[in-house]
Amino acid sequence: MRLTDWQLAFEEHLLAETPVANSGFAATLLGGPTLDVDTGLAIYHNAYLSRLQEVLRHDFGAIWYWLGDDEFAALTAVYLRRYPSAHYSLRWLGERFPAFILEHLVAEQSAPLAELARLEWAFTLAFDAPQGQPLTLNAMAQLPAEDWPGLQVTLAPSVQQLLCRFNSVALWRASKEAADFPDSQALDSAHICLVWRHENVCHYRSLDPAQSAALAGMVTTGWSFSELCAELAVTYAEGASLQAVTWLKQWVQDGLLERRGS
Known part of the structure; x- marks a missing residue:
């Protein structure tokens, strides 16, 4: 042989x-x-x-x-x-x-189990992703005032987005804490969960629908900062700019964003 x-x-x-x-x-x-x-x-x-x-x-x-x-x-x-x-x-x-x-598996069992598996795989992808060049608060502080209206961003390479229809985050957290495992349940409304790596540590956070839509507008649709403010004005009126800056600061602080074209 x-x-x-x-x-x-x-x-x-x-x-x-x-x-x-x-x-x-x-x-x-x-x-x-x-x-x-x-x-x-x-x-x-x-x-x-x-x-x-x-x-x-x-x-x-x-x-x-x-x-x-x-x-x-x-x-x-x-x-x-x-x-x-x-x-x-x-x-x-x-x-x-x-x-x-x-x-x-049958659909009733497979749907929540597969979603939890996707969440766990998102952590693997986030941990192994390239570092990229995430924006920092210091870099944002040095941004000239005339550059703010046209500012465009995209997600850092490690960021994973998962649409959760079940309580997968609670199930995952229970397993990590070796706590009592809750029953699997469908959520009243689906939400986006972000998983990303920042300073060599993986993080996760669920977004409410308003913040999720704002982030998607910037990183997927390609809104500039001024367009984000205009979109938020429909809901937040005069507080739109403050809300836009608050969310942008949070995203940058978390290490979620890179400047588009950088």
């Missing part, structure tokens, strides 16, 4: 549903005085699956906390058979896990 054929046969064994090795492949190996071939191959098979599941427990700790050991192990075993690790870095192993949950 050529080396490449043997490597492919070993890979096939590791990815198989059962730890029992193909007899033809097993015949190419020699056992030792204390460990026969079949037992050794079974150990490799189970250890490989166990290592991948350990990565998923780390990346989706709240899902593990929700389901418990046995259900999480069963779910991730099916996931790994359907979507085997295809990247040299295990960092990407869970990329398809939220979508898989929607595929694999």
